[in-house]
Amino acid sequence: MELTLTRPDDWHLHLRDGAALAAVLPHTARQFARAIVMPNLKPPVTTTAQALAYRERILAALPAGSSFDPLMVLYLTDKTPAEEIARARQSGVVQAVKLYPAGATTNSDAGVTDLLGRCADTLSEMERLGMPLLVHGEVTDPTVDVFDREAVFIDRVMQPLLQRFPRLRVVFEHITTADAAQFVQQAPDNVAATLTAHHLLMNRNALFTGGIRPHHYCLPVLKRERHREALLAAATSGSRKFFLGTDSAPHAKGAKEHACGCAGMYTALSAIELYAEAFESVGALDQLEAFASFNGPDFYQLPRNQEQITLRKERWTVPDSLPYDGDVLIPLRAGEAVDWRLVTA
Ligand SMILES: NC(=O)N[C@@H](CC(=O)O)C(=O)O
Numbered sequence: 001m002e003l004t005l006t007r008p009d010d011w012h013l014h015l016r017d018g019a020a021l022a023a024v025l026p027h028t029a030r031q032f033a034r035a036i037v038m039p040n041l042k043p044p045v046t047t048t049a050q051a052l053a054y055r056e057r058i059l060a061a062l063p064a065g066s067s068f069d070p071l072m073v074l075y076l077t078d079k080t081p082a083e084e085i086a087r088a089r090q091s092g093v094v095q096a097v098k099l100y101p102a103g104a105t106t107n108s109d110a111g112v113t114d115l116l117g118r119c120a121d122t123l124s125e126m127e128r129l130g131m132p133l134l135v136h137g138e139v140t141d142p143t144v145d146v147f148d149r150e151a152v153f154i155d156r157v158m159q160p161l162l163q164r165f166p167r168l169r170v171v172f173e174h175i176t177t178a179d180a181a182q183f184v185q186q187a188p189d190n191v192a193a194t195l196t197a198h199h200l201l202m203n204r205n206a207l208f209t210g211g212i213r214p215h216h217y218c219l220p221v222l223k224r225e226r227h228r229e230a231l232l233a234a235a236t237s238g239s240r241k242f243f244l245g246t247d248s249a250p251h252a253k254g255a256k257e258h259a260c261g262c263a264g265m266y267t268a269l270s271a272i273e274l275y276a277e278a279f280e281s282v283g284a285l286d287q288l289e290a291f292a293s294f295n296g297p298d299f300y301q302l303p304r305n306q307e308q309i310t311l312r313k314e315r316w317t318v319p320d321s322l323p324y325d326g327d328v329l330i331p332l333r334a335g336e337a338v339d340w341r342l343v344t345a
């Protein structure tokens with residue numbers, strides 16, 4: 001069986017920088033025409049000038065002949081001036097601004113401490129110019145259970161944000177709960193969400209199968225089965241509010257297999273194949289193209305891609321590890337089978 005789709009885009013991706021960037025970029029560029037590239041580098045990409053320079057480093061690292069187009073994002077801080085938003089818009093390459101609540105995830109230390117208190121002028125300018133805000137939606141309050149941080153974020157941050165800026169374009173990134181799926185579904189059209197392949201395929205049992213599994217740890221952390229089912233229902237519902245964002249987040253094996261392991265799963269190697277598996281599991285392969293190739297560009301007001309890719313139902317085994325910046329990278333499903341294979345790229 002074969003499946004031909006308009007070439008997809010990845011609306012949430014971590015490419016890192018330097019040797020790490022060079023190691024992972026070809027995996028994404030083989031499948032996707034474009035990707036929204038996350039700005040959580042060290043130091044973070046907080047200005048348009050930094051975003052333009054990062055984009056040049058990505059283009060320089062591309063395999064010869066690739067036409068992959070990196071879409072850039074600014075990292076919002078308590079001090080991002082409102083004028084930076086107009087500069088970003090004028091650049092033509094910065095497509096969004098990212099909210100990391102300070103301390104919520106990898107490289108979020110420079111993130112926002114009080115969104116409405118510190119960033120109101122900047123958010124107002126984003127609303128005026130139609131610049132999307134991409135949100136890592138978890139509260140950082142240590143008294144909130146880690147499995148509840150996304151649901152609590154909806155009440156404490158998302159609702160007040162949209163009440164104050166009702167026309168702000170918001171992408172609730174990598175949603176992991178039925179609560180977030182329902183919130184996005186009932187919100188107006190300026191609110192959308194990305195879904196990862198791993199949250200569509202795994203529940204929190206995958207963190208503990210046969211022992212602790214550091215390569216299944218990411219943020220927001222995997223949730224219970226009923227949440228996974230709700231996410232898969234949202235992704236395959238035909239709603240235009242949900243689209244593909246892998247959140248592929250490479251960390252070296254040594255940083256994952258550690259007493260205090262980093263958050264992030266590396267899924268870029270086989271991303272579109274993993275999504276095909278998830279959609280097939282509920283008999284919804286006919287919905288994959290809209291989710292992977294149409295809903296994202298429509299939300300971002302960018303043209304849909306013209307080329308196509310073909311997937312074949314053919315089992316293959318994911319490599320045990322990949323070279324990565326002097327260490328190795330363990331891809332999701334390492335040493336295990338994936339049911340679909342990208343045959344023409
Ligand atoms: N998803 C993750 O677990 N990690 C991401 C950061 C993020 O997207 O929150 C990373 O940069 O490693």
Ligand SMILES: [Zn+2]
Pocket residue numbers: 105136173174219220
């Ligand atoms: Zn995140």
Ligand SMILES: [Zn+2]
Pocket residue numbers: 012013014038247249
């Ligand atoms: Zn991410």
